[in-house]
Amino acid sequence: MRVIVVGGGIGGLSAALALRAAGAEVTVYERAPGPHAAQAGHGLVLWHNAVLALRALGLEPEVRKIGHELHRHLFRDMRGRRIAEWSMARMAGRFDAPVYSVSRPALHALLAGRVGDDLVLDSRCTGFTATGDGVVVRFAGGREERADLLVGADGLRSTVRAALLPGDPPPRYAGFTAFQGVIRLPGSGVPEHTFLSTWGRGRWFVCYRLADDHVYWDGVLGDRVAPRLGATPLGLLAAEFGGWPDPVPDLIAATGADDVTPVHVFDRPPLRRWGHGPVTLLGDAAHPMTFNLGQGAGQAIEDALVLGEELAGGDVPAALTAYEARRVTRTARMVRRSRANGELTRWRHPIACAARDAFMRLTFDRLVYRKTYQLTMAIDFARETGERSET
Numbered sequence: 001m002r003v004i005v006v007g008g009g010i011g012g013l014s015a016a017l018a019l020r021a022a023g024a025e026v027t028v029y030e031r032a033p034g035p036h037a038a039q040a041g042h043g044l045v046l047w048h049n050a051v052l053a054l055r056a057l058g059l060e061p062e063v064r065k066i067g068h069e070l071h072r073h074l075f076r077d078m079r080g081r082r083i084a085e086w087s088m089a090r091m092a093g094r095f096d097a098p099v100y101s102v103s104r105p106a107l108h109a110l111l112a113g114r115v116g117d118d119l120v121l122d123s124r125c126t127g128f129t130a131t132g133d134g135v136v137v138r139f140a141g142g143r144e145e146r147a148d149l150l151v152g153a154d155g156l157r158s159t160v161r162a163a164l165l166p167g168d169p170p171p172r173y174a175g176f177t178a179f180q181g182v183i184r185l186p187g188s189g190v191p192e193h194t195f196l197s198t199w200g201r202g203r204w205f206v207c208y209r210l211a212d213d214h215v216y217w218d219g220v221l222g223d224r225v226a227p228r229l230g231a232t233p234l235g236l237l238a239a240e241f242g243g244w245p246d247p248v249p250d251l252i253a254a255t256g257a258d259d260v261t262p263v264h265v266f267d268r269p270p271l272r273r274w275g276h277g278p279v280t281l282l283g284d285a286a287h288p289m290t291f292n293l294g295q296g297a298g299q300a301i302e303d304a305l306v307l308g309e310e311l312a313g314g315d316v317p318a319a320l321t322a323y324e325a326r327r328v329t330r331t332a333r334m335v336r337r338s339r340a341n342g343e344l345t346r347w348r349h350p351i352a353c354a355a356r357d358a359f360m361r362l363t364f365d366r367l368v369y370r371k372t373y374q375l376t377m378a379i380d381f382a383r384e385t386g387e388r389s390e391t
Contacts, residue, residue: 002146004029005019005153006029007153007155007158009155010108011301014304014305018309019308020118021308026118027145029139042182043101043208044297045195049095051097059110066211068102068193068211072085075360075364078245084368125154126140128150130279152164152286156285160279172269173265175342176222176265176342178220179233180216185254188250188254194208195208199360217248233257267339268287270332274286280307280320283299283300287299
């Protein structure tokens with residue numbers, strides 16, 4: 001079976017490895033001219049389910065080398081008062097899988113190294129035509145390639161999705177912008193093995209350590225926060241997060257202008273189907289979600305593993321039907337919950353925020369903790385892949 005994957009990000013490269021393990025001949029085409037441009041970015045968290053999927057792909061030893069293990073998720077308010085705490089370490093024992101923070105470029109380099117020469121850079125897909133026995137994929141410059149299956153893993157504004165779903169509405173803005181930074185800062189003040197999440201009024205700040213004394217931080221501002229005229233990103237952040245508890249001001253102050261990136265956050269409403277004929281979608285091309293559950297990369301890796309499992313039988317139409325049946329409902333829940341969680345970070349009114357924080361104090365340690373893990377942390381997925389799970 002010959003498979004073309006369009007998009008050489010984390011999802012597309014994971015798909016190549018899973019499909020190769022299923023016996024397919026796979027080529028990944030990426031529009032970026034170089035490997036660094038193909039996956040610009042900062043930090044991400046690989047939750048238990050993502051680690052289980054990477055383990056199934058044979059990558060966990062390498063992930064352990066580039067990752068920094070996280071043991072707890074600490075929520076606090078803008079005055080530094082504790083709201084709730086989730087034990088990642090306890091759930092690591094339950095699911096037989098830890099949680100890692102990783103540099104996104106480092107994870108991408110790991111995957112790209114495994115894919116090797118089957119990753120073709122500087123190749124922009126312009127469309128495709130389904131045929132009676134497969135699909136012909138077109139690229140800029142007039143090149144055409146034939147395959148039995150086309151997998152669109154080309155992100156939020158997917159060319160494959162646009163051709164597959166004519167009239168598909170554009171991505172929807174989630175109402176906030178994330179200013180992302182990575183710095184090397186020994187003695188940063190970020191607690192060891194901790195995902196630190198600080199909630200304010202229309203503002204939200206998260207940070208965690210990466211390997212080699214690096215720290216990832218993310219200052220999130222809702223669209224109701226009016227930027228000051230002429231303010232630079234760092235100037236805006238210093239003003240909006242001034243007076244917040246340590247280490248927030250210090251992280252912003254230690255970051256250079258070239259080391260912070262504003263990212264406008266988008267998603268799409270869930271689809272009931274995302275494939276047709278010999279063409280399917282994966283990752284953000286299929287189900288882009290906000291980062292408020294930290295599941296974008298994890299769900300793309302899960303997609304890849306499940307697609308490989310289903311295609312191992314060699315029947316493309318049956319495999320794609322089964323792939324969607326296993327993935328559509330699960331990812332739709334993630335999209336909806338992520339967007340709902342993001343709305344909470346946009347609240348600005350003091351009374352509303354006080355009520356939100358009180359609700360979090362009462363429910364996050366137990367009720368929301370349990371429900372979130374049931375939704376996102378590998379309950380259904382672990383059963384499907386034969387890993388240990390508990391309800």
